[in-house]
Amino acid sequence: MTEEKKLVIIGASGHGKVVADIGKKCGYCEIVFLDDDITKKECGDYPVVGTSRDVCQFKDWEIIIAIGNAKVRRQMQQALSNDGFRMATLVHPQAVIGENVTIGTGSVVMAGAVVNPSSCIGVGCIINTCASVDHDCILSDYVHISVGAHVAGTVTIGEGTWIGAGATVSNNVNITGECMIGAGAVVVQDIKEIGTYVGIPARKSK
Ligand SMILES: CC(C)(COP(=O)(O)OP(=O)(O)OC[C@H]1O[C@@H](n2cnc3c(N)ncnc32)[C@H](O)[C@@H]1OP(=O)(O)O)[C@@H](O)C(=O)NCCC(=O)NCCS
Numbered sequence: 001m002t003e004e005k006k007l008v009i010i011g012a013s014g015h016g017k018v019v020a021d022i023g024k025k026c027g028y029c030e031i032v033f034l035d036d037d038i039t040k041k042e043c044g045d046y047p048v049v050g051t052s053r054d055v056c057q058f059k060d061w062e063i064i065i066a067i068g069n070a071k072v073r074r075q076m077q078q079a080l081s082n083d084g085f086r087m088a089t090l091v092h093p094q095a096v097i098g099e100n101v102t103i104g105t106g107s108v109v110m111a112g113a114v115v116n117p118s119s120c121i122g123v124g125c126i127i128n129t130c131a132s133v134d135h136d137c138i139l140s141d142y143v144h145i146s147v148g149a150h151v152a153g154t155v156t157i158g159e160g161t162w163i164g165a166g167a168t169v170s171n172n173v174n175i176t177g178e179c180m181i182g183a184g185a186v187v188v189q190d191i192k193e194i195g196t197y198v199g200i201p202a203r204k205s206k
Contacts, residue, residue: 006030006061010052012043016066019108020046022090062088070142070160077106077124
């Protein structure tokens with residue numbers, strides 16, 4: 001008999017709702033949320049059954065953290081992994097994943113996203129709706145490629161960096177960790193300093 005797949009999602013937000021939808025499409029039969037906002041009772045079609053402190057009741061479930069803030073996501077995922085919890089990795093059935101792509105645990109790849117061959121996605125990453133990551137890219141842990149953002153080939157992105165909605169990163173560019181690339185920005189050269197970058201071409205905002 002095959003065991004039923006059960007998923008706990010931490011973070012009952014709009015992002016969490018999308019994550020739940022992917023979970024359902026990936027065959028999870030039971031899905032519940034945990035959220036530290038005790039006023040939240042449901043998220044989409046699924047119940048909020050407690051706060052993140054209640055996660056210990058779900059030792060035999062798989063867990064995914066649906067929190068946009070990379071620092072919070074990293075802190076929670078590292079703590080849960082150290083405590084032996086099983087982190088899920090979710091790839092929407094309508095995402096396109098090329099050959100020799102690796103996707104780290106706790107990462108989510110959403111509908112319409114494309115990850116082309118030989119790219120490496122770290123742990124706890126978000127490849128959001130209709131985003132693309134082309135060939136031979138290396139995305140470190142907890143990177144977020146927002147909806148409709150495009151990363152061309154042979155790009156490296158450091159830990160925790162967030163590429164905003166509809167932004168573009170040119171091929172062969174390296175972006176350091178902990179950066180924010182604003183919505184619609186176009187990154188055409190390496191970014192070596194932590195900061196927020198906006199515009200075309202992307203420049204550090206003051
Ligand atoms: C870049 C960003 C982080 C800046 O946020 P912020 O620090 O709150 O900045 P503010 O909104 O106060 O704007 C500061 C200035 O930058 C400008 N600015 C903000 N975002 C910009 C962007 N993406 N591109 C160009 N200029 C931008 C504002 O117009 C403002 O200019 P002004 O001082 O001349 O009026 C934010 O605007 C952004 O792009 N976030 C990405 C959101 C996103 O992609 N979400 C996707 C979810 S999947």
